[in-house]
Amino acid sequence: MSTFFGGLAPLPPDAILGLTEEFNRDPRPERISLASGVYVDESGITPVLPSVVEAERRILAAQTTKLYKPIAGDPAYLRAVRALVFGADAAAVAEGRVETLHTPGGTGALRVAADLIHRTRPGATVWVSTPTWPNHPQVFAAAGLKSASYPYLDAATGGLDAEGMLGALRAAAPGDVVLLHACCHNPTGIDPDAALWARIAEVVAERNLLPFLDFAYQGFGDGLVEDATGLRVLLRPGAELIVASSFSKNFSLYDERVGALSLVGATREETATLLTHAKAAVRANYSNPPAHGGEVVATILGDAELRARWEAEVTEMRERIHANRRAFVAGLAAAGATGWERLLEQRGMFSLLGLSADQVRRLKEEHAVYVVGGGRVNVAGFTRRNLEPACRAIASVLAG
Ligand code: LMR
Secondary structure (H helix, E strand, C coil): CCCCCCCCCCCCCCCCHHHHHHHHHCCCCCCEECCCCCCCCCCCCCCCCHHHHHHHHHHHHHCCCCCCCCCCCCHHHHHHHHHHHHCCCCHHHHCCCEEEEEECHHHHHHHHHHHHHHHHCCCCEEEEEECCCCHHHHHHHHCCCEEEEEECECCCCCCECHHHHHHHHHCCCCCCEEEEECCCCCCCCCCCCHHHHHHHHHHHHHCCCEEEEEECCCCCCCCCCHHHHHHHHHCCCCCCEEEEEECCCCCCCHHHCCEEEEEECCCHHHHHHHHHHHHHHHHCCCCCCCCHHHHHHHHHHCCHHHHHHHHHHHHHHHHHHHHHHHHHHHHHHHCCCCCCHHHHHCCCCEEECCCCHHHHHHHHHHHCEECECCCEEEHHHCCHHHHHHHHHHHHHHHCC
16 A cells, blocks of 8 residues: 555755755865855854844843734734834824734745735736745745746846836736835845836836735845835835835844734725735634744834844944955955956845856855855855855856
8 A cells, every 4th residue: 555645756955945954964164155045243153133132131031921922913013013114104004004914934924925815816926036036936836826927137237127027017917916025136136226116116006016025134235224215115105015024134033933024005994904814814824923033023123222232233234244245256356257346236145146057066066165056145154264265166166
């Protein structure tokens, strides 16, 4: 008799986290990980932020219960996150058109949103950029949604293919969903400027599409407020919008799985109805959110002194990433790989070098340097110690 799961073929490892697993098993002492999008400091570790340590101390001292959270999360967390994401004085918030749910990480927010779209508009196609984070199409497929791709990276110029992108969105069917990276595009590091955001907003309105922002890197581009430029452009009177936020990176709370899903409806009433459907999607998925990460975020955002400390920490991480980016381009040039100045205009943790599968394999096998497929490099992973050998390895595979 065959077993229940006996006919299954194994799947390949995850395109990003699978590499981390492989890296952790790699016995070579010189190994360098530029794969998973995690920030490291100069000593090569991903530190717990001092603001988080202090918030955790306060939470532990005051904790009296481990009762379930509400399905949507604690109101204090939701209010603080709404203000951080949309701005304290956003008209849509004042009008009661924004509801936020506390989710397990940004991926949890994407999945709840995907379930919500599938419940309410099962035929909708979700449009994602080419390229995008490999987990995007996987999350949408798991929720039963179709996805399609719009051009984003112009292979010829290494810049953004604005006309290709807008052309594809003009051809999307009314009621389709457009996934946009709010800032620090993953994997290219290339973001629309304010003028392009305005054109995207026009096409979205003309074609009656639902914009869906993945906001995983708020604060890592140009600043906590500056990085919400696209969000504010899309937030027109009466316009609908979905935002998936992650606090893995900007609070360095990777393993706490803390994020948020914000739903902007056309009216207060429609948003309230939408929330009931989102709560049903949560209840059928993980029931209610995990406590700790959300309590940390709410404690920091709700205390003026802790918040100022955290904002300074975000600035320090952002400036270090910018400095790493400059050092990377200079390091490549010093190793003989010139012509990478366009990377300096990019934002956030990632740059995409456009490496072949063979070049990526050689980097790993011959040089113990791990990058994601296509040559996505996490510039936040450089230190003074690993920069030079990594640049030499990349220059060597580029040279053929
Ligand atoms: C990344 O893109 O490396 C991060 O978002 C980590 C992940 O979950 O893939």
